[in-house]
Amino acid sequence: MSIGGQFIDLAGVVSLSMDSPAECRSIKALIFDLDGTLYHAGPVRRAMGLRLLSNFASDPHLGWETVRFIRAYRRAQEHLRSCASLTAAEQLTVACHQVGADPSWAAGVVAAWMEQQPLDLVRQHMRPGVVEFLEAARRRGLRLGLFSDYPVEAKLVAMGVRHFFSAVSGSIASMWPTGWSAARGSGRFSMNW
Numbered sequence: 760m761s762i763g764g765q766f767i768d769l770a771g772v773v774s775l776s777m778d779s780p781a782e783c784r785s786i787k788a789l790i791f792d793l794d795g796t797l798y799h800a801g802p803v804r805r806a807m808g809l810r811l812l813s814n815f816a817s818d819p820h821l822g823w824e825t826v827r828f829i830r831a832y833r834r835a836q837e838h839l840r841s842c843a844s845l846t847a848a849e850q851l852t853v854a855c856h857q858v859g860a861d862p863s864w865a866a867g868v869v870a871a872w873m874e875q876q877p878l879d880l881v882r883q884h885m886r887p888g889v890v891e892f893l894e895a896a897r898r899r900g901l902r903l904g905l906f907s908d909y910p911v912e913a914k915l916v917a918m919g920v921r922h923f924f925s926a927v928s929g930s931i932a933s934m935w936p937t938g939w940s941a942a943r944g945s946g947r948f949s950m951n952w
Contacts, residue, residue, distance in 0.1 A: 788902040799884045831857040878917040893923040
């Protein structure tokens with residue numbers, strides 16, 4: 760996790776207390792990214808890959824098309840990160856164009872494989888100390904926000920940590936850093952908690 764541009768191990772920061780250095784006492788809010796920050800993304804991706812393989816063992820062609828589309832969807836996200844204005848619909852359109860996929864089928868793939876299927880895995884692979892850190896931060900009076908380039912509500916609920924966050928923004932339009940400036944400027948992710 761990064762605080763003030765410095766990466767900090769959650770396990771070493773659980774003791775957020777009032778006798779912390781002045782720099783820490785001046786912090787009023789913490790903003791987190793979700794994927795790979797609050798949970799280990801690698802094990803989730805590997806488990807999802809195994810699910811894809813086992814789910815589509817009976818129809819290898821459909822399995823391959825699904826994997827091709829998911830890869831295109833992620834590549835489209837990387838491509839669109841540099842755009843000033845983008846939406847999830849644009850990401851879907853770019854990915855569909857790249858692989859020749861039907862948009863309604865592709866939307867179902869995104870809903871199933873990017874949003875619903877990982878939910879049990881994100882809780883299982885939460886980083887050690889996340890809950891304790893969030894509890895300590897709230898006890899200290901810090902406001903907590905979460906900012907991600909994918910929908911976050913279902914993942915936060917599945918992880919049992921939604922109640923810690925005062926503000927969340929999760930969509931392709933909120934991507935770092937272009938989306939941060941746009942979201943902040945639009946008031947969609949207001950720091951005036």
